Amino acid sequence: MQFVTLEPMRCCIILCLVTVPVVMNAQNPSGLIVPPRAQVRDTSGQRDLIGLVKQLTHLHIKKPAPEKGRKVYYSLLPIGSSVPGGGTALVTSTQAAFYLGERKTTYISNITFSPSTNFKGQFNLPFRGNIWLPGNRWNLQGDMRYSFFPQKTWGLGGNHADDDPLLIDYSYFRFYLNGLKRIRPYFFAGIGYALDYHLSIESETDSMDLQKYTGYAYGTGPHGSSFSSGITFNLLYDARINSINPLPGYYYNLVYRINPRFLGSGDNWNSLYADVRKYIPFSRREQNTLALWTYFWTVLGSKAPYLSLPALGWDSQQRSGRGFYNRRYAGTSLWYLEAEYRRQITNDGLLGFVVFSNLNSVTEQNSRKFAYLHPAAGAGARIKFNKNSGTNLAIDFAVSDDYKAIYLALGEAF
Numbered sequence: 001m002q003f004v005t006l007e008p009m010r011c012c013i014i015l016c017l018v019t020v021p022v023v024m025n026a027q028n029p030s031g032l033i034v035p036p037r038a039q040v041r042d043t044s045g046q047r048d049l050i051g052l053v054k055q056l057t058h059l060h061i062k063k064p065a066p067e068k069g070r071k072v073y074y075s076l077l078p079i080g081s082s083v084p085g086g087g088t089a090l091v092t093s094t095q096a097a098f099y100l101g102e103r104k105t106t107y108i109s110n111i112t113f114s115p116s117t118n119f120k121g122q123f124n125l126p127f128r129g130n131i132w133l134p135g136n137r138w139n140l141q142g143d144m145r146y147s148f149f150p151q152k153t154w155g156l157g158g159n160h161a162d163d164d165p166l167l168i169d170y171s172y173f174r175f176y177l178n179g180l181k182r183i184r185p186y187f188f189a190g191i192g193y194a195l196d197y198h199l200s201i202e203s204e205t206d207s208m209d210l211q212k213y214t215g216y217a218y219g220t221g222p223h224g225s226s227f228s229s230g231i232t233f234n235l236l237y238d239a240r241i242n243s244i245n246p247l248p249g250y251y252y253n254l255v256y257r258i259n260p261r262f263l264g265s266g267d268n269w270n271s272l273y274a275d276v277r278k279y280i281p282f283s284r285r286e287q288n289t290l291a292l293w294t295y296f297w298t299v300l301g302s303k304a305p306y307l308s309l310p311a312l313g314w315d316s317q318q319r320s321g322r323g324f325y326n327r328r329y330a331g332t333s334l335w336y337l338e339a340e341y342r343r344q345i346t347n348d349g350l351l352g353f354v355v356f357s358n359l360n361s362v363t364e365q366n367s368r369k370f371a372y373l374h375p376a377a378g379a380g381a382r383i384k385f386n387k388n389s390g391t392n393l394a395i396d397f398a399v400s401d402d403y404k405a406i407y408l409a410l411g412e413a414f
Contacts, residue, residue, distance in 0.1 A: 046349040048387040072098040073389035075410050091116040093410050097244060097389035101134030108132070108242050108389065112410075122149050128317075130243060139188050139236065143176040143316075150204065155214045156309070156331050156365040158372035162402035166213045170201040170307070178234050186239045186250075192232040194257055198307045199225040210306065215365065218267065219305025226305030227266055230259035240279070244411045245390035248289065251277040253316070259304075267303035272296075275316065277414055287344035287352055293414045295320070298333035310334035312360055319413040322358065323376025323398030323405070331362030335370065338414070342382070352382035354396070356413075376400035385410060 075095040093114040099106055109131045117123040126145035133140070152165040178192030202223050203209050211220035219226035233256045239249035253275040259265040275295040282288040297310040311330035313321040320336050321328070340356035357377040361370045378398030385393045396407040 046384065046387045048350065048384040049393060051387070052350070071388075072096050073386050073391070075386045075389065075391045077385075077393065077408070077410050090119075095244075095389075095391060095410050097386070097391065100132060101136075105135045106132055107136055107238075107240075108244065110244055110389070123147065124149055135182075137182050139178075139180040139182075139190075139238075141176070141178040141180070141192070143174060145172070145174045147172050151327060152325060153210070153214070153327060154329070156216060156362070158329050158331070158362050158364070158370075158374060166208060166210065167204045168201060168210055169204060171199050172307075173197040173199075176232075178232060180234055180236055186237050188234075188236040188238070190234050190236075192234060194228075194230050194232050196228045196305075196308050197225070198227075198305065201225060201307070214306060216306050218303050219307055226307060227264055228259045228269075228305060228308050229264040230257045230270075231263070232257045242390050245392055246277075246279050246291070246412065246414075248279045248281040250279075251275070255316075266305065267301075269299060269301040269304040271299045271304070271310075273316065286347070287342055287349070289342045291340045291342060291412075291414065293320075293336075293338045293340075295336050296334070297336075302332075304332075310362065312336070312362075317414070319409075320358070321360065321376070322356070322396060322407055322413065323378055323400040323403065324360075324374070325403050328403070329360060329362045329374060331364070332368060333363040333370075334360065335362075336360045340413070342412075349387065350384050352384075352392070353380065354382060354394075355379045356396075356398075374400065380407075 073096070075097075077093045078090065091114060093112065095110060095112045097108050097110045099108055109129075111127075111129040113127050115123070115125050124145065124147035126147070127142070128144075129140070129142040131140040148169075148171045150167055150169050152167055154160040154165050173195070174197075175195040176192065178190060180188035180190030182188050198219065200223065201210060201219070203213070209220075209222045211217065211222070214220055235252075235254040237250065237252040240246040240251055241249070253273070255273040257271045257273070259269050261268055273295065274297075276293070278292045280290040280292070282290070295315060297315070299309060309330050310333060311327040312324055312334065313326040313328075315336070320338065336358065337360070338356060338358035340354050342354045343352060345351040345353060356379070357375065359373055359375050361373050363369060364371050376398055378396055380394055380396030383393040383395075385391045391410055392412065394407070394409045394412065396413075398405060398407065
């Protein structure tokens with residue numbers, strides 16, 4: 001779908017102008033970190049999958065003596081999934097959620113480990129954490145992974161045919177670590193370190209290498225590698241009590257990344273990532289919410305490595321683009337929009353459903369302008385996996401013009 005072109009910087013300015021009034025109007029007169037309308041809901045009358053399994057199997061687990069504010073809630077999901085290049089892999093997602101302080105003043109923390117392998121030498125070992133210290137005084141974010149899986153690429157821009165991708169192999173190591181201090185209720189600022197190392201990049205087609213296929217000169221050399229090491233400056237406004245299953249509130253995240261040569265990067269280049277989310281409730285007694293999400297991601301400069309360029313599905317949590325192949329569209333700038341309606345079916349919260357649609361666009365390689373829109377839509381079922389952490393088992397089906405897929409995950413997409 002073609003549409004009127006917009007300059008990337010103009011898109012960023014519009015995004016900032018839209019969010020500023022909302023931030024200024026979001027006050028906290030009570031002085032609480034967590035607003036009264038978003039306090040932890042009573043889960044005594046709710047059911048979850050863990051409790052249902054215990055009931056059906058008559059399984060009794062001896063509980064340790066409770067310690068106020070220190071309980072850990074685990075969720076575990078072993079599934080099979082398709083992998084790029086064909087074949088299947090075993091994916092095991094393990095999530096631990098816990099509070100490090102009083103629940104009235106501290107958000108829930110979570111750590112996720114989702115290893116996968118096809119038992120043929122290909123693997124992915126991602127480890128992600130989002131930690132809230134007591135009173136939300138500090139927020140610590142970590143994202144570490146090491147993987148080796150084949151990956152399809154379609155080059156840069158939004159007008160490449162689906163039936164002509166290039167399959168490439170590479171190993172990937174990521175290490176992101178951010179520390180943000182609370183400046184005022186909901187608002188945090190901090191710095192971090194980000195490292196992306198793509199090594200042994202090679203095409204599985206002898207007649208075509210990545211540089212020739214994409215026409216892009218950086219990070220595409222045969223049997224080459226790309227190393228990006230940088231400092232990030234982070235601003236965060238988070239009024240959600242639970243990031244695993246967000247309750248009504250706002251979320252804003254702005255990350256400016258500088259990759260200088262003196263820290264090991266192949267070339268000097270910078271990037272900007274702006275993420276905005278809004279959750280609109282229609283009921284205070286049950287899950288009946290409209291969730292909205294948009295982000296804008298752009299590189300500043302012309303020497304960013306190819307595999308570090310903005311790409312669909314490679315946002316901060318890698319949850320965007322349901323209905324598209326991962327990295328289906330890439331460019332020097334990317335804009336994304338998604339809306340999802342979430343509704344509870346049963347009164348006990350065990351079952352629910354969602355319907356969603358998303359839209360994305362990337363800049364063209366030569367003009368650096370947005371020229372094509374790519375929509376997708378889908379629906380899904382929700383089964384409450386752990387009522388204490390709010391974790392849902394998400395089963396989604398999404399489709400776009402040239403792709404469709406089923407997604408299984410622990411927690412919401414955003």
